[in-house]
Amino acid sequence: MYDYLIIGGGIVGLSTALSIHKQYPYAKLAVVEKEQSWASHQTGRNSGVIHSGIYYKPGSMKATLAKKGSESMVRFCMENNIAHDVCGKVIVAVNQSEKNNLNQLYDRGLQNGLEVERLSREELIEIEPHVNGVEGIRVPSTGIVDYKQVTEKLAELLSKRGVNLLSGTKVKNIEEYADEAIVDTSHGTLKTRFLVNCAGLHSDRIARLADIYTDLKIVPFRGEYFKLKEEKSYLVRNLIYPVPNPEFPFLGVHLTRMMDGTIHAGPNAVLSLKREGYNKLSFNAKDAFDVLTFDGFWKMAGSNMKEGLLEIVRSFHRKSFVKSLQRLVPQIQEKDVIPTHSGVRAQALLKNGQLVDDFFVIPGKRSIHVCNAPSPAATASLEIGNVIAGKVPDIASKISI
Template sequence: MTHDFVVIGGGIVGLATALFLGQRFPQATVLVLEKEARLAFHQTGHNSGVIHSGIYYKPGSFKAQFTKAGNQAMVEFCQTHDLPYEVCGKVIVATQPTELPLLENLYQRGLQNGLAVQKLSSEQVKEHEPYVHCLGGIYVPTSGIVDYRQVCQKYAELIQQQGGEIRLQHQVLNILKTSTGYTLETNQGEMSARFLINCAGLQSDRLARLAGLEPEAKIVPFRGEYYELRPEKRYLVKGLIYPVPNPEFPFLGVHFTRMIDGSIHAGPNAVLNLKREGYGKLEVDLKDLGEVLTYPGFWRLARRHWQEGLQEIIRSWSKPAFVRSLQQLIPEVTEDDIIPNPAGIRAQALQQDGRLVEDFWIIEADQALHVCNAPSPAATASLEIGKAIVARIPEPI
């Protein structure tokens, strides 16, 4: 059977895209292919559950625009469909004098992005988070928490109510361009699409190449490792507590996140993963690792950030080092207070020159769209990303 649209990837971006396809093209046939046995298996199902505000991102970028709008859209979606969520707010704090100018810069960026951010003294920070020790902070009132796996299940229900189809355990092995669209060879047989949308996350660049493209960046997987506060220590954190990010380093630093179930997660660090979809610290895939180690962009990134990268590796293997990072925010936390929690993997596009692709990145092709960079905050922005993807499709297809 030929489908009008085939979406590859059953994560939150792929599902949001399929949802908007059904709304814009109600007579079209929409099929979602997911290679795992359940939806939201990879990035979506292993993230921190934060509804981001958009404070960090370059004004005017897709990330800034989509995250601010997506924050409101996600809250409204949860309200409409009675999904548990909470707009709990977030504090971002400076713990060293050298971080105070960075905090001011971040405050100004928040204003430029149209957010109702507030400057806080160290005493005012304690009104929000009594156990944080800092020199000053920012309060971001629109940040919140949700379970994105539940959001995905609701997306899936709505897709099916619209007449869309979702097939699990369907892995795309090859993509052939035809005169009318694409033929997809999967582990469950062939199927055809008049229009193809690649939302495959950790495998997105590979699928783009199968479809005949040569993306100017490669997906490099970074593992984020978490700990969890023991239940008797949850009182130390009321909401979301973040350090001021280093603008020269592409990750936010270890932080505290209250989850929608009440648990408190601490992390993540960020280390190169040795397998694109391996969640254990010692899991290795020689093909995946070989692609990274033979990629010039990786070595250029490593030369630029080797000191920060070394600290991340140390935190990965040393619980005391990880705890010391947490103690910069909450000095009362001890090694006995935290227990290991499952890791997540960030699919990050990296260019040949060693620069990370900072924004969401959608490649347009003949009768196809390829989402080749959609890491955090893509879950928050998923409804806006899905809407933007569908808006790029010509009518009629």
């Protein structure tokens, strides 16, 4: 019998396990992950950015936890000798029509308690000499890190604390009772006094196994990246972001220096017909059925049809993808980019067609379900873990030591 069982071996699941164990060091914990390694999906396939929190609605969990999380993530990296770089980023208005949205973003940064700097064109060029922009803002607290390394360090720390790390173990069924949850897995049955669902792309399905029914469904969006050829890396010093389109729910392609020095460009946002579909033609019948029979998807698609079609074009037509990069850095040519990794974002969508715009946590009988944790969840992961640890019952006080 475990005291706490966490489902999901990404950065949020392992951060949550660490926070719970710090709070209740005598409790018996386990983490269950269906893959053989940690951070196999969202965590290990993102842009590696330590986000500041500038984009998010003031007072939201995303805004609050991204700001706190960026600080705690940097501390964690320093304490554990994990390579990282707080290099800052620029957000660029490429023409006069974007200046109003840039100003609103600047004000939002101040509301979220961030240090933000206005940049004239001349100041922008000093920071990123090859950028195209009439004005910009700089966010000094933005950084970069390899989140897979962070997750592997979390697993190492948990193992040293005696937490059972059960990789290669898939959850098949859950039954909740008044004082325990019974979890059937591919390697036998586990019992726990309390269950925490951090299953990312499959978090809604895990919730349904525990008889948690809502009008929320995870809709997967694939984000594809290119990288600049090494001889063109000089075109980007650190991170260059566009002013977001307020009529489209995703940020838009941007340019990011990775920890290995390569420059990655992307991601776009294309509906994936497989929750773990990292290739353009990836398909899973169950995943596709779940999306295409969901009223919320068609309502969302109808209101974002124009941008959605452009995203599909950029996915299959490299020249169109490069054209979107040239808005930020005109010198990038089609021959300068090569395909690299892709990721899938687990985005929660409501039946009315609205994207869930914040982290979303649902309580069960003997469980908590983290059912929406897309970007900036990696940045905020240590703080999300603290929030969840504060919500779980104090089972440890009932344990005789």
